[in-house]
Amino acid sequence: MPQVRKSRQRDAILCNLQNRCDHPTAMELYLSVREEIPNLSLGTMYRNLNTLCKDGQILRLSDGGEEHYDAVAHNHAHLKCTCCGRFYDLPDLDHVLHTLPQTSAYAGEIRGCSLIFFGVCANCHRQAEQNI
């Protein structure tokens, strides 16, 4: 495994993501960080987003189109607008469960939800053990 070095670009990307409340796409974040580092490369953005995800410092939100990124480390729920595609934080699940009826009222309807756990399945676990 290669050493991980300090990088001004990665610091700027993480810092920018932490200082905003939305969940931007790679391009949105790229345009924003370029105000600080004008010659930042898009490849650098993607490379560091992957590094930060693997490192657990940021979260990747998949919605079928572009990926969205979230600097909050702990797991929490989101509302994805099926109309504009934006992600909204629903930070407290207890709160969500209590307010969903009202949310549903103003939003017309909750059309569905997706709950996905990430882990290692039995197949891969077995294979990994055999390859030790």
Next chain:
Amino acid sequence: MPQVRKSRQRDAILCNLQNRCDHPTAMELYLSVREEIPNLSLGTMYRNLNTLCKDGQILRLSDGGEEHYDAVAHNHAHLKCTCCGRFYDLPDLDHVLHTLPQTSAYAGEIRGCSLIFFGVCANCHRQAEQNI
């Protein structure tokens, strides 16, 4: 809104997806349905997957790479293997909450989860009302 007509291709796609237990990608489903309709076009696959999703007959699972599709209409949880990328059904959420510790034991760890509600946000709801 255009009329929706009967189509042998769409019927075959939905039927194939309903008769399997995994959550295939568009390409996996395409290769399978082509055994029945050899000259099926990939564009037809994608067009009908979108139609079926909008119609609520199938579910689209996003995981950052390719999309996966699920013929089960009601919302339920999944385990996505972070190693091989496969999706596994966790059909009963009560069951999940009780067995997650054991699941965690055999799988090494649950690395995280993603809970996303889909609906219409306040912004879009307001705009839609104004454009009536």
Next chain:
DNA sequence: TCAATAATGATAATCGTTACTGTTATTATA
């Protein structure tokens, strides 16, 4: 039967993401 048009097959285009390459910056060591 026939006109209107939705759906198709084939293929080109799109676009978010990844890979490649030569250069620059960081880090450990002398």
Next chain:
DNA sequence: TATAATAACAGTAACGATTATCATTATTGA
């Protein structure tokens, strides 16, 4: 502090899943 090793970079080409286009075929209502 100089220097060697190499991680990270900028710039750009390549990739691949998905969407759009278009001429043709199939469905449907009259």
